[in-house]
Amino acid sequence: MSHSLQKDEVAALLEEIATLMRLAGENDFRAMAFDRAARTIENLDGDINQYIEKQTLTTLKGIGNSIAEDLYIYAETGSIPVREKLLEQVPSGLFSWLKISGLGPKKIFKIHKALNITEITELKDRCKDGSVASLPGLGQKSAENILKSIRWMEQFAERCRVDEAEIIADSFVGILSDAEGVEQVSVAGSLRRASETIGDIDILVAAQEVHSENIMERFVRNSEVVEVLGRGTTKSSVRTGEGRQVDLRIVDPEHYPAALMYFTGSKEHNVAMRQRARTRNLQLNEYGLFHQNADNQADFNRPLPVDSETDIYRHLNLAYIPPELREGHGEFELAEGGISPDLVELRDLQGIIHAHTTWSDGKRSIREMAKACTRRGYRYLAITDHSRTAAYAGGLTVDRVYEQWKEIDVINNEYAQRGTDFYILKGIESDILSDGKLDYPDEVLKGFDLVIGSVHFGLENPPDKMLDRLMRAAAHPHLHMLGHPTGRLLLQREGSKADLNRLIPFAAEHNTAIEINANPRRLDLDWRYGRKAREVNLMSAVCPDAHSEEGLDDVRYGIGTARKAGFPAQRILNTFSLEELMKRLG
């Protein structure tokens, strides 16, 4: 009897097989095929179970008879023969070795075979006693590097939040922009793509070759640097005190656009771009876009004219694809028509929605937060303190709500009299209770201009229960928007597992928005749901969830997430004028 499958589960399974194959020394192209199939499943529109029931998996690009058959068997029996066979050859302990920088599948399997070890602790011992250094193809230096990497790995997290990465990146960019001969500097990689967490920080510099030595020197001499991992004339890597790796690449100014595209990635995006170039008998690399010579190699003497990333896309019959969308996640379909996707920008924001004050757990008064907003050029601010159930955060009792409204009225009156074009909306971040009800009776709720509903407890409840809870809240006539829908804290806590692919259409149907919480610890709604959101025209708002003045500036991270999710300004509530917004809120 077949059981119901999840896309993520199947994708993870295929990826695992790919990894096992590499560790087992299998042909890499075979492994790549499983990786590609994993990505196809991951990005699949619709229900994978439909494809399995109808036996139509082979209609998908990257899935042929063999993998399709594997998955039909998996749906039927819960196991795949090829995986079972591989697991016999490759001990599961070796998986964690892949995280050791400098160690790849080949060396891992070689060491494992030669020394008969499977655990990282054993690997450490064998590095120390010289056994690793004595293996062919490895040496003293290799053993030392492995030990060093393991120590870093144990001490520091693999990834960091985007706000943490930004601070480090700014330091390097600052130092490099001042260096002699530097014509352009840009952050590339996942930071430029506005990913929610960052592994390595990539920086690209355009400069004439004569200056590169000096620029490299400045780079590795930055006070943030605690270790130089590699140093060449065009490429160097360092590690900072926070344990982050920073890579610098220096290119000739004429290669800058292609290099910027290359180092921005994502890997998946790059691969797709190069394949696209090849189908047009062109060759794309980090130096440019070239015609091919007789043996299908890039003919560096015959470049296509490229002055910007836009030119590269245009030569490949695509509209400009903003960095945030370059995830191999449907962006090519969007740009195929030649019209660049219209994405919300920071300057589109006209007001702030979702901020806390000293009335609950914020650090600043209403007046101070309002002033901070006017200083930043915003036209309105929706104050949304916590509701009464959030006692730990100073949630407002009904009486306090009424008092706060009075204060807001007083301040708004002052603005009106002074002719200040600014308005404070009476809002609330109401807890969504276990049964999906909101935290005040309807007669209180209807007095707010804006009601956000958020889950703050019971995140670990079963997915179906959580979905039901969120749906009940979304259907509430007085609720305008769901706050941080999964409740995740990046790199700290998983969010609830409610199926957002079901919640999003339901919310859209009930004219309820779902927030993009811009706090860099959250960035929730996850951008990966952007496609579903677009399908059903879901409304959102980019909300700082600010507890302080500086917290307001977190909206820039939320804009990154909104762009990544493909939101145009028209589907972001706080890009509206006050009048439009009030009309929408009814």
Add this chain to the structure above:
DNA sequence: GCCGTTTTCGGCCCGACTGTTTTCAGTCG
């Protein structure tokens, strides 16, 4: 293992850097 209006076989993205190498494999992005 997948894929094909130039191919049903022979390709599969591509270059920099490191370490262990006397010419290159492995890793990384």
